[in-house]
Each structure stands twice: as structure tokens, then as C-alpha cells.
Amino acid sequence: MNKIMNPEKSSWETLLERPTQNLDDIEEIVNSVFQEVKAKGDKAVKNYTKQFDGVTLSNPKVGEVEVSEACAMVPDALKKAINAAKNNIEKFHGAQRTTKIEVETTRGVQCWQEKRPIQKVGLYIPGGTAPLFSTILMLAVPAGLAGCNQIVLVSPPDKNGKIHPAILYTAQLCGIEEIYKIGGIQAIAALTFGTETVPSVYKIFGPGNQYVTVAKQIATKHGVGIDMPAGPSELLVVADRSANASFIASDLLSQAEHGTDSQVILVTTSEKLMQEVEAEIAVQIEDLPRKKIAEKAIENSKLIYLENEFLAIELINNYAPEHLIICSNKEDFYLEQISNAGSVFIGNYTPESAGDYASGTNHTLPTNGYARQYSGVNLDSFMKSITFQKISESGLKNIGPTIELMAEAEGLQAHKNAVTIRLNSLK
Structure with missing residues (x-):
């Protein structure tokens, strides 16, 4: 050192x-893969899996039989350890739930905030030099606690076209049914655009190498959220x-x-x-x-x-x-x-x-200095906060003049009119 x-x-x-590495060089490669996956779907994913992972797959989706066979291969001692870790992760992330926040900001003006799960999430699980089945616990457990409707897992296949048994065991333990043998840039692209086989998602989670990190950042340009730039x-x-x-x-x-x-x-x-x-x-x-x-x-x-x-x-x-x-x-x-x-x-x-x-605690964390502005993955990572408000007649009378004056000062007459018309109806 x-x-x-x-x-x-x-x-x-x-x-x-x-x-x-030089991210400009990586970004050029990522954009090329993204364009092809968007245009050709499964065919492009298949070709890139052959190119990058050295295996040709007729169907990347993992079936129930393959999951059952993999689970049987995992030693009981390891299963017990995975279950123990899952319990601790559930306890910590379950404790992160917050209740509805409700405030009457002015008499007759009720405002509140509630959290809703992100409906469709994608989990990227590295499987190259090390099969990170622990990352499934870190992502799938809070996704399940949050109530995400669809959880899609992608992980690169080995040279035999298989995913490590411990990854499949942990995935089924967490209730994940949609598992695909896809890795690298093409996996992120498939989750971004969707293919004939792989559904698109609203937010992508999970660590990876620099290619995966850049791919996730490129995904945000196509309307998909990510947990953080984790390299x-x-x-x-x-x-x-x-x-x-x-x-x-x-x-x-x-x-x-x-x-x-x-x-x-x-x-x-x-x-x-x-x-x-x-x-x-x-x-x-x-x-x-x-x-x-x-x-x-x-x-x-x-x-x-x-x-x-x-x-x-x-x-x-x-x-x-x-x-x-x-x-x-x-x-x-x-x-x-x-x-x-x-x-x-x-x-x-x-x-x-x-x-x-x-x-x-969660091990999916910000790297490369992003801890200055990003948090690690937590329960809220899988949720959105939605604000609500309801104004009564008396409430509009209380707050209306304030809105009218501010809207007029900004030169937004229609904004003012939306209040004035209502106030006139109450006279």
C-alpha cells in the first residue's frame, strides 16, 4: 500500500x-448496447449475453424447476444463516416505517403526506467474480416490506447458463418469482425498455461494476429511477x-x-x-x-x-x-x-x-464520493411520498387572498382567477 x-x-x-476508468469510453459502449436492446429486444439481449458472458440462452427466464433444483443444492447450514440474516434485515427495515403526517396549516386548510410503494422495481444482483446473494436480502426485503407490486431480479449466468444456487434460494425465500439470467449493461437496458420477455420497471436497484454503474445513470435519461450511482x-x-x-x-x-x-x-x-x-x-x-x-x-x-x-x-x-x-x-x-x-x-x-x-443495516451504499448527497438503500428507497390537501369553504376564504396577491405579483392571472371565481361563488 x-x-x-x-x-x-x-x-x-x-x-x-x-x-x-475513463467514463466517456464506457458511456459510448453503454449507449450502443442500450440502442440495440431498445430496437431488438430479446434478440439483442441474447447476443450480448453470448458476447459478454460466453453462453447462449434460448430463454433467460428462470423456471420453477430450476429454482427447486438450485434450492436443493444449498447446504442447510447456509440456508439457516441466510434466514437469520433475513430476519435481522426485516427487523431493521421494518422499523423504518413512518406514519401519515397530517397538519392543518391554516384553519380550514388540511394538508397531509402518505407513502406509496413504487409499483415496479428491478433488482440487479452481481454474480460474476462473486455471487452476491446477500444483496438480494438487502433489496428484496425492503421492497417486500414497502409493498412493491412487481419485483424483477436479473443476474448474470455462468458459463453453463446457470445462476448460483444461493442466489436462487435467496430469491425464492424473499418471494421473487420473476428471475432472469441477464447481466451487465444488457440487463439494465432490458429493465429500462422492457423486451418481449423482460418487463420494464420504474426504478432499478443494485450494485455492479463500472459498466453497470454507468448503465444505471444512462437509464435515468430514459425515465427510469435508480437507487444511487453505486460502483x-x-x-x-x-x-x-x-x-x-x-x-x-x-x-x-x-x-x-x-x-x-x-x-x-x-x-x-x-x-x-x-x-x-x-x-x-x-x-x-x-x-x-x-x-x-x-x-x-x-x-x-x-x-x-x-x-x-x-x-x-x-x-x-x-x-x-x-x-x-x-x-x-x-x-x-x-x-x-x-x-x-x-x-x-x-x-x-x-x-x-x-x-x-x-x-x-443495508449494504447497498453510495460510492465514489456520492455519500455527500446520497443515502444508502432503506425502506423509503422503495416508496414515494405523496402530498394531499383539502380546503373547506372557510379555508379558501382564509387562504384565498394570499394566493390571489402572490399569483398577481407573478403575473399569472389564470392562477388568481382559479381562486377569485371560487371566492365570488361564496359571497
Whole structure:
């Protein structure tokens, strides 16, 4: 990892750059795929699946028999773990429900807000280098709690034209019936436009590589909503001499193994801890099955020493990490001062992996600095707030003159007339 000692603030912007590709090149590819899927539907999806995934599928939809066979292949111990995680995620997201808000703003003027589910949602589940069945829990559970009418799941097939058994087991556990073996750009395009087989949706959820991230952003140009621009995984750990170096190294590697374009950062006020963490990473990485992936990610990653916690929190808020782990005897300071982070993990015994799988919080989070303006996925992500109002005769008499004066001042006579006509009828 790159070691940086007391970097000047003027260098922070360059120092904290993410290891991303040229998005202009990616956008050109995405637009090309989108245009073809829009024009040719299933045929285009089939061709791109063959090109990108190396498999030809006569029908991308997963049938009941295939789901049953996959469920039988999942070990009972894993099924039990998935069920336990699902229960915790349901508890946390179920607690996020809010009640109807109703206010009489002026006598006779009643205003209220209610939430309604998004009717049609698409869930993108990565399945390339790692089958992220846990992401199904993070998306399908709140979608179900919200009451979405149609939940469509897409995930890339393997070379045998199959989806990982754990993905199919988790999908059926969450009550998802529409599952398609489609990945990458073509999956996002299919959910955007719809094909002869795949229904279009109103909002697309789920993480992916940079191609999927750009595809989701392009989808918004075609009237489809997205959860957030969620790209390669990232983790920042802030720690002092009270932290355990082996714990920190394991956390950094847990995110580094996600992909070669992942980024992990240690910010510390202890030079000794920095050295210990670097040594631990060198030891622990040797035993990882995904060592080559982790090594590439480590090349993009940094160990940063800063003199005090004031500089540390300023740098963290500037970076806006997807995941933030706090291992410090000044824990309260960081909790009070943190403004930009997707999800925060506190203390030596709170690994980021807990949020990835089973603590109950959601692991679909903003990356690439988007934690400055985006929240992670939650129950409200699958809902819309609709406002209502009802005005009585006396209410219109109370508020009417205000509306008339404001409309006239803006030069919108018809707006004023809509009130004046009603007020005249009440005289």
C-alpha cells in the first residue's frame, strides 16, 4: 500500500481520487448496447449475453424447476444463516416505517403526506467474480416490506447458463418469482425498455461494476429511477493506537477482495499502527483465495498518517467513504463530526462484514464520493411520498387572498382567477 505522511491539504483532492476508468469510453459502449436492446429486444439481449458472458440462452427466464433444483443444492447450514440474516434485515427495515403526517396549516386548510410503494422495481444482483446473494436480502426485503407490486431480479449466468444456487434460494425465500439470467449493461437496458420477455420497471436497484454503474445513470435519461450511482466497493478505517492492527488489516482486505478496482484506506494518528497494519496485510493476504484480486486493489489503496483527529475527520468528510470504520479512543468525536459516509461501523468488534451480511443495516451504499448527497438503500428507497390537501369553504376564504396577491405579483392571472371565481361563488 502507498504510505503518505502528513499530506498537505492542497494535495488531498489528488490523493483521494478513486481508481476509475475513463467514463466517456464506457458511456459510448453503454449507449450502443442500450440502442440495440431498445430496437431488438430479446434478440439483442441474447447476443450480448453470448458476447459478454460466453453462453447462449434460448430463454433467460428462470423456471420453477430450476429454482427447486438450485434450492436443493444449498447446504442447510447456509440456508439457516441466510434466514437469520433475513430476519435481522426485516427487523431493521421494518422499523423504518413512518406514519401519515397530517397538519392543518391554516384553519380550514388540511394538508397531509402518505407513502406509496413504487409499483415496479428491478433488482440487479452481481454474480460474476462473486455471487452476491446477500444483496438480494438487502433489496428484496425492503421492497417486500414497502409493498412493491412487481419485483424483477436479473443476474448474470455462468458459463453453463446457470445462476448460483444461493442466489436462487435467496430469491425464492424473499418471494421473487420473476428471475432472469441477464447481466451487465444488457440487463439494465432490458429493465429500462422492457423486451418481449423482460418487463420494464420504474426504478432499478443494485450494485455492479463500472459498466453497470454507468448503465444505471444512462437509464435515468430514459425515465427510469435508480437507487444511487453505486460502483466499486470502498472502505476507510480511521484508527489510533488503541486499535488492533490485525483487525484493521482483515477489514481492509475484506473490501480489497471485492474487485481489482476497489479501494481501501487507513487514516491513522499513529505511525506505529500504520507499520503494524502494513505488516499484517502482507501476512493475511497470502492465505486469501482471491489474493490476486486483493493485491490489485491494494495497489489503489493508501495508508495515511495525520497528526490529529481534526485533520482526520476533515479528510474523511472530504473523501465521503462508502464504509467507515472507527477504531479510536476518541470515538465520540468522530461520531459527532462525521457528515459524509454511507454506513459507519464503530469499535474494534464491529467488522464491516457484519453490515454486508447480517447485522440488519443495508449494504447497498453510495460510492465514489456520492455519500455527500446520497443515502444508502432503506425502506423509503422503495416508496414515494405523496402530498394531499383539502380546503373547506372557510379555508379558501382564509387562504384565498394570499394566493390571489402572490399569483398577481407573478403575473399569472389564470392562477388568481382559479381562486377569485371560487371566492365570488361564496359571497
